Amino acid sequence: MPEAPGIRDADWKALWDQAGRVDTVGVAHLAEGDTVSGHEGLTVIESTVRFPEAAAGSEVFAWEIHARTLAPVKLIIVRYDDLGQQYELIGESETLVPHQTGLNRFVLQEPIPVRRGDLYGLHMPAAEAVPFKEVMNWQTLITTRGLSRPFMPRDHFAMYGWRFSARVFYRPTRDE
Numbered sequence: 001m002p003e004a005p006g007i008r009d010a011d012w013k014a015l016w017d018q019a020g021r022v023d024t025v026g027v028a029h030l031a032e033g034d035t036v037s038g039h040e041g042l043t044v045i046e047s048t049v050r051f052p053e054a055a056a057g058s059e060v061f062a063w064e065i066h067a068r069t070l071a072p073v074k075l076i077i078v079r080y081d082d083l084g085q086q087y088e089l090i091g092e093s094e095t096l097v098p099h100q101t102g103l104n105r106f107v108l109q110e111p112i113p114v115r116r117g118d119l120y121g122l123h124m125p126a127a128e129a130v131p132f133k134e135v136m137n138w139q140t141l142i143t144t145r146g147l148s149r150p151f152m153p154r155d156h157f158a159m160y161g162w163r164f165s166a167r168v169f170y171r172p173t174r175d176e
Contacts, residue, residue, distance in 0.1 A: 065167075
């Protein structure tokens with residue numbers, strides 16, 4: 001698995017200057033995550049915060065996490081199927097190893113198109129890299145059954161009040 005290249009602040013700023021209008025979905029204070037469950041092979045889907053209507057016609061181009069360990073992690077983007085019984089995997093990053101504990105920023109090799117209602121999540125095939133914070137009324141779907149493509153049955157997931165330390169960045173597509 002490739003180690004995630006470090007993104008310097010100057011490179012991050014340059015990316016923003018090129019991106020135009022950028023918005024985020026996810027946790028504002030990434031360092032609040034204080035717990036790992038000890039489970040291996042977690043796939044988590046954030047269902048409290050979804051891509052808003054303004055995300056229609058946009059693409060996810062970058063993401064960041066607060067890593068507790070240097071275990072592999074990947075970003076996933078999913079959407080409910082028409083019956084709401086399965087999650088369709090819309091896109092994913094490559095599996096990366098964080099370059100440090102603490103803040104890690106990643107730029108996708110290929111942006112992932114998103115629309116209103118899409119969800120983001122993480123797949124951690126080994127130990128948990130990204131910590132969570134227990135938050136009342138937060139809804140995160142979690143499974144240890146692994147990542148399946150292109151569909152993951154909803155009934156493979158359990159609902160927890162765990163907010164993982166992750167955030168994704170999206171922008172209007174270049175065609176707009």
